[in-house]
Amino acid sequence: MGVDWNTFWPRIVEATGETILMVILTLVFSSILGILMGLLFFVTREGNILQNKYVFNILNLIVNIVRPIPFIILLVAITPITREIVGTTIGTMAAVFPMTIAASFAIARIVENNLISVEPGIIEAAQAMGARPIQIIFGVLIPEALGPLILGLTFITVGLIDFSAMAGTVGGGGLGDLAMSYGYQRFDTSVMVVTVVILILLVQIAQFTGNFLSKAVLRR
Amino acid sequence: MIKFEGVSKVFGTEGKAVQAVKNVTLTVNKGEVFGIVGFSGAGKSTLIRLVNLLERPTSGKVTVNNLEISTISPTELRKLRRGIGMIFQSFNLFNSRTVFGNIAYPLKLAKTNKQEIKRRVKELLQFVGLEDKEDNYPEQLSGGQRQRVGIARALATSPDILICDEATSALDPETTGEILNLLKKINKEYNITILLITHEMHVIRTICDRMAVMENGEVIEEGNVYDIFSDPQSKTTKNFISSVLNDKLSPRLLKKLHENPTVRLYRVIFTGEASSKPILSQVTRKHQIDFNIIYGSINELQEQLFGSLVVEFYGGKSEVDKVVEELSKIVEVREVVHHGS
Ligand SMILES: Nc1ncnc2c1ncn2[C@@H]1O[C@H](COP(=O)(O)OP(=O)(O)OP(=O)(O)O)[C@@H](O)[C@H]1O
Numbered sequence: 001m002g003v004d005w006n007t008f009w010p011r012i013v014e015a016t017g018e019t020i021l022m023v024i025l026t027l028v029f030s031s032i033l034g035i036l037m038g039l040l041f042f043v044t045r046e047g048n049i050l051q052n053k054y055v056f057n058i059l060n061l062i063v064n065i066v067r068p069i070p071f072i073i074l075l076v077a078i079t080p081i082t083r084e085i086v087g088t089t090i091g092t093m094a095a096v097f098p099m100t101i102a103a104s105f106a107i108a109r110i111v112e113n114n115l116i117s118v119e120p121g122i123i124e125a126a127q128a129m130g131a132r133p134i135q136i137i138f139g140v141l142i143p144e145a146l147g148p149l150i151l152g153l154t155f156i157t158v159g160l161i162d163f164s165a166m167a168g169t170v171g172g173g174g175l176g177d178l179a180m181s182y183g184y185q186r187f188d189t190s191v192m193v194v195t196v197v198i199l200i201l202l203v204q205i206a207q208f209t210g211n212f213l214s215k216a217v218l219r220r
Numbered sequence: 221m222i223k224f225e226g227v228s229k230v231f232g233t234e235g236k237a238v239q240a241v242k243n244v245t246l247t248v249n250k251g252e253v254f255g256i257v258g259f260s261g262a263g264k265s266t267l268i269r270l271v272n273l274l275e276r277p278t279s280g281k282v283t284v285n286n287l288e289i290s291t292i293s294p295t296e297l298r299k300l301r302r303g304i305g306m307i308f309q310s311f312n313l314f315n316s317r318t319v320f321g322n323i324a325y326p327l328k329l330a331k332t333n334k335q336e337i338k339r340r341v342k343e344l345l346q347f348v349g350l351e352d353k354e355d356n357y358p359e360q361l362s363g364g365q366r367q368r369v370g371i372a373r374a375l376a377t378s379p380d381i382l383i384c385d386e387a388t389s390a391l392d393p394e395t396t397g398e399i400l401n402l403l404k405k406i407n408k409e410y411n412i413t414i415l416l417i418t419h420e421m422h423v424i425r426t427i428c429d430r431m432a433v434m435e436n437g438e439v440i441e442e443g444n445v446y447d448i449f450s451d452p453q454s455k456t457t458k459n460f461i462s463s464v465l466n467d468k469l470s471p472r473l474l475k476k477l478h479e480n481p482t483v484r485l486y487r488v489i490f491t492g493e494a495s496s497k498p499i500l501s502q503v504t505r506k507h508q509i510d511f512n513i514i515y516g517s518i519n520e521l522q523e524q525l526f527g528s529l530v531v532e533f534y535g536g537k538s539e540v541d542k543v544v545e546e547l548s549k550i551v552e553v554r555e556v557v558h559h560g561s
């Protein structure tokens with residue numbers, strides 16, 4: 001049972017495009033949400049510039065509830081919400097929504113952890129100069145933590161390529177969908193091999209870009 | 221001018237509260253270099269951080285330039301902070317910014333225009349002697365150079381007060397000397413009031429006009445540096461002073477000297493005028509006895525000489541008593557007993 005490679009290559013190109021689109025859109029949305037959440041986490045922490053026990057605890061609770069849910073379960077569990085917000089539960093956009101939710105919370109934690117590693121004395125120096133909290137966040141905290149932040153986002157991106165394959169299996173399209181429907185269900189190893197190779201390449205490209213950018217920021 | 225009135229600071233809540241600063245009353249006058257010395261944990265950092273409200277006092281009043289600061293609004297606080305430069309033991313430079321960027325940052329906060337920032341940063345770099353480092357990042361600089369950047373950054377907005385939290389404690393002796401000279405120059409040229417804390421008496425002796433000694437959150441001694449060096453009251457202060465004046469005999473040597481019961485040791489302290497006159501030889505010659513300086517040092521403090529010598533007198537008991545009596549009228553004389561002095 002062979003595959004007609006002439007008609008198959010365009011499908012691979014299309015699926016690769018879908019995967020990349022899913023990952024990039026998710027990355028954009030979840031970075032915005034995740035960075036905001038992570039910042040809120042950090043600044044409301046005890047002893048910090050906008051210390052607020054209530055905000056911190058509520059945020060912490062939400063993150064701790066959502067984080068441990070396995071992605072495949074989250075994906076299915078939130079389909080009603082996905083339908084409400086995206087309008088459909090099938091297709092690339094429908095996959096982006098649950099991926100964004102899962103990734104945002106992971107990014108929030110990564111952002112928080114990287115900001116904690118910024119020397120408190122540096123924040124204090126900015127405070128002593130009369131900087132406002134918002135000026136400290138964008139002028140000091142983020143620039144100081146940028147190198148590790150980029151590496152953290154790279155880690156998430158690689159994870160998203162993985163997630164996208166999973167989301168694909170529930171009708172999200174992309175390489176995962178292709179691998180499942182051709183490779184798994186029709187026992188065609190060659191299709192499986194091609195998609196896996198492409199996935200590996202995508203991961204390599206993401207990792208390389210991330211390393212390159214963080215190196216440029218860290219100057220080492 | 222900085223004024224503390226009955227200021228206390230308690231950390232933590234009931235049960236495990238730490239009183240870092242206890243009922244401190246202190247005035248730092250405009251244009252002076254005021255140093256606070258104390259051991260680790262004495263509460264020095266906490267006290268200095270009350271000046272720009274990095275810590276809030278639990279009770280008492282802190283007044284800066286006639287403004288009681290604990291009641292001011294956030295906007296006023298930011299304005300106040302721009303008038304107070306601060307430098308730190310660990311420099312706390314922004315690693316993501318170049319030397320130029322570090323010094324420019326407070327100016328950007330103060331909404332200074334680009335050209336003016338450029339001019340001011342160049343001027344400051346020249347002042348601290350780092351003209352050629354403007355494009356370097358902090359990690360490419362030595363400790364002394366980093367502190368110079370810290371100083372330039374603290375001076376950027378032309379503050380009238382500079383507070384220094386152990387500014388030289390991370391530096392080697394030579395670099396410490398350079399940074400202290402720079403601080404003195406800042407005080408003299410710009411008439412900036414400097415409040416510094418340190419655990420090194422050497423720092424106080426080198427640049428301070430007045431000083432305070434802190435222990436367990438309290439100020440236990442305060443005054444003119446010369447006065448405190450020449451007449452310390454508390455044991456802690458005496459210990460701090462011996463660490464730089466080197467005027468204490470080792471217990472072993474002292475024990476050895478006291479093995480001969482006829483030897484009588486005196487500590488003679490010369491201050492002010494007395495330090496430049498041959499008093500010791502005049503008085504001993506008059507009573508025809510000899511003396512031998514066993515140990516001691518003469519130091520310069522605030523452009524005055526200050527001597528502390530341990531002297532042994534050779535002669536009959538009555539002659540020695542007369543010499544001691546006569547000397548006591550001019551300088552301070554104390555008998556050195558077995559357990560040090
Ligand atoms: N934020 C804080 N929370 C709780 N306790 C604190 C805090 N800051 C300081 N302390 C305590 O207050 C006391 C005084 O500390 P402080 O840092 O002012 O001492 P210091 O004289 O500056 O010491 P060092 O020379 O080691 O810097 C210490 O017992 C310290 O543990």
Ligand SMILES: [Mg+2]
Pocket residue numbers: 264265266385386
């Ligand atoms: Mg300290």
